Each structure stands twice: as C-alpha cells, then as structure tokens.
Amino acid sequence: MEDGKVRVRFAPSPTGMLHLGGARTALFNYLFARYQGGDLVLRVDDTDRERSTRGFEAAQLEDLEWLGLGFDEGPYRQSERGDVYDAAVEKLAEAGLVYRAEDEAGRRALYFRPREREGSYRDALRGEIPFSRVEDFVLVKSDGTPAYNFAAVADDAEMGITHVLRGEEHLSNTARQVLLYRALGEGEPEFLHLGLILAPDGAKLSKRHGARSVAEHRREGYLPGAIIEHLATLGWSHPAGREEFDGLEELAQEWDPSRLGASPAIFDPDRLLQRNARRIRALPAGDLLRRLEPFLDEPPPEGRELLAVEAIKEEMRVLSDAPRLVREITDPVDPRTFARELTEASVGVYARAEEVLEGRRIEGWRMPAESSGSCAPGRRGGDEDPRPLASPAARADGVPQRAADALPLRRARGRESRERIKRAREARLGHERADTGHPERAAGRGGGERQRGPLRLRADRVQPHPHR
Ligand SMILES: Nc1ncnc2c1ncn2[C@@H]1O[C@H](COP(=O)(O)OP(=O)(O)OP(=O)(O)O)[C@@H](O)[C@H]1O
Structure with a gap:
C-alpha cells in the first residue's frame, strides 16, 4: 500500500445478481x-x-468485467479473512469493549459496547451527520461469522481504504462503524453516501426486490457503453450538461467528484432504451454485425450482411431485436404488407417502385409481366409514360397479384389518375434532381440504382438477383 494513495473499494454481497x-x-x-x-x-x-x-459472485464479476469496470486489487472474500476479524476482536477485547450475551434468538454472540453513544461524522456530500443513542451491537454472530458493520470496518481499516463511496442506505450503519474505527484507534475514511437509485415506483433498486440485473440487460442486447453512460447521469452531472460520452475512457476524462449529488435518482428504463438505440445507430455496420452474431438465429443473407445490418439498424433498440428485423427484410414479401402501408399519396411512389423492381424476383409476388399482359416489361414506358395500375385480379390464394390491387383506394384509372401519377413522379424526380445534381441518377437510369426514401428499404428487401 503506497502512502498517501487514494484507495476505494466496491463491496457487493453475492446474494443475487448485480x-x-x-x-x-x-x-x-x-x-x-x-x-x-x-x-x-x-x-x-x-x-x-x-x-x-x-455462482452469484462469479456472475457479478463477469458483469463488472463486461461493463469495463476493472479493479486494481482483489477480489477478496470476507469469508476468507477470519484472521483480520480475530485480530480486531482481540484489540477491542483488550480495551474491554466486548462481551458475550444472548442474541435475539437466544444464541451466544459477541457484542460491542461503544465508549460513546453519540457524536457525528462527516459525509463529503451531506456535511456533518449527528448520531445519538447508539446501543451495543453484535460483532460476531453465534455461528462465528462477523456481523456486517464489524467486518466492513475491520476490512476497510486493514485494506487502507481512504474513501468509502456507497449507497445512502448505509447512513445508519456508518454511525456504528465510526464508533468501531474510534475504538480500534484507526483513522476514519472519508464517506460519500451516494443518493439511491430508485425504481420508477420509488422503491430502492435492490436484489431483494427483484431489480433487473446487468446480466439481463446484457442478454437482451444492451450495449455496455449505453448502460455506463446512463448510470453516470444518475447522481452526477457534467458541468456543461453533457449526457453522452464515447465510452468509459472519455467519461473518466470528464468525470469530477465535485459534481456528485446526494439526491435519489429515478431509473427510467425508457431513457436507457433510447440511449441504447442511439448508440446502436452510431455503430459502424461491421462492428454492429460482430456484436449481433450471438443474437442471430441464422446468419444474414450471404454477401449482403453489411447491407442487411444497415437496413435494420435504424429500427433496432436492443441487439435482440435483430433476428426479427433480419427476418422482416429477408422473408418473402407479402404484397398485403405493401398494400397496408400504401396511401393515396404513395401512388406515384408505387409506380416508381414498379420500374425499379422490374425484372427482379420477389417471392410471393409475380411481376405484372407474369400475371397480366397489360403491363409487360417490354411495354414499359419512359418517365413521361407511367403505366396505369393493373386491374385487380386476385390469385387463387387470395393474395392480389399486385400490391396496388389491394389498395383500399380509389383505383388509379383513367386519364385523371394517370395525370396525377405523372405529376407526382415529376415532382419527386425534380426534387431528386435538385437534391443530387446528377440528372441520370436522379432519373433512376444509372447502373446499380440505389433508391432513396421509402423505396430504398423495399429494394433491399428483394431477394438477391440470380444474375448478380
Ligand atoms: N439502488 C441502489 N442505489 C444506489 N446504490 C446501491 C443501490 N443498491 C445497492 N447499492 C450499493 O451497491 C453496493 C453493493 O450493494 P449490495 O450488493 O449490498 O446490493 P443490494 O441490492 O443493496 O443488496 P440487497 O438487496 O441484498 O440489500 C453497496 O455499496 C450499495 O450501497
């Protein structure tokens, strides 16, 4: 132990998950x-x-490691530190401050009789905390195990802990603990009792009350960075109000204990979810793909893995959303889905989709050339000649031959409708030209067209073209 070096400890009890x-x-x-x-x-x-x-101990250590919270020493186990407690009992016994008596259950336990029963201690976040009427309390239980307050003090003193940061539920324990430090002739550490983190219903997050564990969040596909970032904002604030950090490293550069608060903080699971979604969106596709691997039940389409990841990234909130989203973009497209999503304003878009998808195979949906002579690809008109939508002809299985046939809209027939489609397309293409400044690409005539807006995802949803 280096003289003057700050030493802190995290001391979880392995009685449940972290x-x-x-x-x-x-x-x-x-x-x-x-x-x-x-x-x-x-x-x-x-x-x-x-x-x-x-088992709980191993699980908690694994979770700390996953969060990136490495430690410099340990883990030590209180169950293996009997010598430390024996030495402390001896010291207190020499001072005449211990005695044996029956505990509440009628068993013999070792008690501590404090020299003083009132006083105060300093908390770095709360100032001077007075206490009074402290009664005798158990040091060693009838089964020979040290009581919590005694073990914590004997360990903190022996380990040279200089600062104790823990939840404020320990405030009442601290009064007893400072009396023990004083009786042992040990200097007291500085105490920082952090405001508790509460569930939305106001109860303390605690193992006993079934708080969701870090491991559950991990299994569901939260990123450790999102959890760290979120936890950092509960009971601490950045001087410039920042709430987003690149990772633990950047947070450590920005962190300063003077911004710690003593008030309780309510844990809002929705905010954590939003944070997670934002961090997922910010991940490069390759990195995200690697993280998704344990969550996928089957690999994304071969050769198009990164495309698939890009396509689902926007909608993903946790990594475990991925299998469903991948299925959505690779499963055969049900035209009824198109139909449900289309509105009257989509008619122009739909006409454009028809052009773009022409010649590609979409399972479960025959292109008009296969289903109706009226729209043979060979008859495809130019930009100025959008084809009218085909007549509704339901297939034997009830699935309309074309998504538009299922539209609960006025059928886009007749001159008026054609004009409307034409205007919609021209407006969109003009808009696209203005956007891209590239007339060919804007008009959709470039080689491997990549469509924008609503079409892009649809085009991605198409099965790989056999000639590609
Ligand atoms: N809801 C909470 N808010 C802030 N700190 C907490 C909270 N729960 C636990 N801590 C702190 O985390 C550390 C480890 O706590 P511990 O392992 O005893 O968990 P616990 O959930 O309080 O356990 P139990 O349910 O058995 O009371 C302690 O310093 C404790 O003060």
Whole structure:
C-alpha cells in the first residue's frame, strides 16, 4: 500500500445478481479511483452464509468485467479473512469493549459496547451527520461469522481504504462503524453516501426486490457503453450538461467528484432504451454485425450482411431485436404488407417502385409481366409514360397479384389518375434532381440504382438477383 494513495473499494454481497444500483456504485468508485490516481479494490462481502453463493459472485464479476469496470486489487472474500476479524476482536477485547450475551434468538454472540453513544461524522456530500443513542451491537454472530458493520470496518481499516463511496442506505450503519474505527484507534475514511437509485415506483433498486440485473440487460442486447453512460447521469452531472460520452475512457476524462449529488435518482428504463438505440445507430455496420452474431438465429443473407445490418439498424433498440428485423427484410414479401402501408399519396411512389423492381424476383409476388399482359416489361414506358395500375385480379390464394390491387383506394384509372401519377413522379424526380445534381441518377437510369426514401428499404428487401 503506497502512502498517501487514494484507495476505494466496491463491496457487493453475492446474494443475487448485480443490478443497476450496485453497478452505479461500482462505476462511481471506479471513476473516483481514476480521478484521484488511486486504486479500486474489489471485496466480496459474503458474510451472509445463507444467501451468498459462489455462482452469484462469479456472475457479478463477469458483469463488472463486461461493463469495463476493472479493479486494481482483489477480489477478496470476507469469508476468507477470519484472521483480520480475530485480530480486531482481540484489540477491542483488550480495551474491554466486548462481551458475550444472548442474541435475539437466544444464541451466544459477541457484542460491542461503544465508549460513546453519540457524536457525528462527516459525509463529503451531506456535511456533518449527528448520531445519538447508539446501543451495543453484535460483532460476531453465534455461528462465528462477523456481523456486517464489524467486518466492513475491520476490512476497510486493514485494506487502507481512504474513501468509502456507497449507497445512502448505509447512513445508519456508518454511525456504528465510526464508533468501531474510534475504538480500534484507526483513522476514519472519508464517506460519500451516494443518493439511491430508485425504481420508477420509488422503491430502492435492490436484489431483494427483484431489480433487473446487468446480466439481463446484457442478454437482451444492451450495449455496455449505453448502460455506463446512463448510470453516470444518475447522481452526477457534467458541468456543461453533457449526457453522452464515447465510452468509459472519455467519461473518466470528464468525470469530477465535485459534481456528485446526494439526491435519489429515478431509473427510467425508457431513457436507457433510447440511449441504447442511439448508440446502436452510431455503430459502424461491421462492428454492429460482430456484436449481433450471438443474437442471430441464422446468419444474414450471404454477401449482403453489411447491407442487411444497415437496413435494420435504424429500427433496432436492443441487439435482440435483430433476428426479427433480419427476418422482416429477408422473408418473402407479402404484397398485403405493401398494400397496408400504401396511401393515396404513395401512388406515384408505387409506380416508381414498379420500374425499379422490374425484372427482379420477389417471392410471393409475380411481376405484372407474369400475371397480366397489360403491363409487360417490354411495354414499359419512359418517365413521361407511367403505366396505369393493373386491374385487380386476385390469385387463387387470395393474395392480389399486385400490391396496388389491394389498395383500399380509389383505383388509379383513367386519364385523371394517370395525370396525377405523372405529376407526382415529376415532382419527386425534380426534387431528386435538385437534391443530387446528377440528372441520370436522379432519373433512376444509372447502373446499380440505389433508391432513396421509402423505396430504398423495399429494394433491399428483394431477394438477391440470380444474375448478380
Ligand atoms: N439502488 C441502489 N442505489 C444506489 N446504490 C446501491 C443501490 N443498491 C445497492 N447499492 C450499493 O451497491 C453496493 C453493493 O450493494 P449490495 O450488493 O449490498 O446490493 P443490494 O441490492 O443493496 O443488496 P440487497 O438487496 O441484498 O440489500 C453497496 O455499496 C450499495 O450501497
């Protein structure tokens, strides 16, 4: 232990999965250590023999690692530090401050009798906290395990912890703990009791109350960066109001403990979801594809993986949305879907789609040339001659031959309709020319046309062309 070096610890109990409240405490300890150029120690507070398991411990460590919250020392386990507690009991016994008595269940336990029963301690976020009427309390339980307050103090003192950052539910424990520090002749660390993170219903996020775990978020396809960024904003604020950071590294550069707050913060799952969606959208397609691999039940279309990722990225909020979205763009297109989405204003767009998709195969939808002589590709007119929509001719299976046939719209027939389509197309093409400044591309005559707007996704949804 280096003299004068800041040392903080994160001390979870392995009695359940790591949830976002615990993770936020781990994050702030991590950031505090980074800010001070100090060390973060990980200590597993597993004195509760009945509820602690190695499985929960391993899962919590895995989640911390996934979040990128590395530690400098540990993990230490309280269950393996009996010598430290024995030495502390001895010291208190020499001072005449311990005695054996029956606990509430009638079993023999070791008690601490504090020298003083009132006083105060300083909390860096809350100022001086007075306490009074502290009663004798258990140091070592009847089964030989150290009680929480005693183990925490003996460990923090032995580990040279200089700052204790933890949730404010520990405020009442801290009064007992400072009496122990004083009785042991140890200097007290500086305390920072962080405001709690509450569920939307106002209850403390806690393992006992079934808070959603970090692992569940991971399985659902949240990005660790989104969780870190979100947790950072709960109980801390950036001087310039920033709420988005490139990653833990950038956050650590910007973080400063003077902006920590003592008020509770409500965890809003929707905001986390939005953040996640935004970060997914910002990922380069290759990176996103790699992250999606564990979530996909079948690979995206071969050779078009990145295209597929680009096509679904906008609609993805969590990575586990991917299989459904990939299916949506690769499954055969049901023309009824087109029909449902089309409105009267789409008539011009539809006519344009017909041109673009001509010659390509869409499963479940025959091109007009195959279904009706009236719209043979050979008859395709130029820009000035959009074809009228074909007459409604339902197939035997009830699926209309053309999506437009299912339109709940006035049929686009007759001169008036043709004129309307023509005007709509001209307006759109003119708009496109103005946009691109490239008449050929704008008119859709360029080689591998890439359509914009609503058509783009449709064109992507087409099965790969056999001649490509
Ligand atoms: N909702 C929360 N808000 C802020 N900090 C929290 C929250 N829940 C836990 N912490 C902090 O995280 C650290 C680890 O907590 P711990 O492992 O005891 O989780 P817990 O959910 O409080 O457990 P339990 O449900 O058993 O009470 C402690 O410092 C604790 O103060």
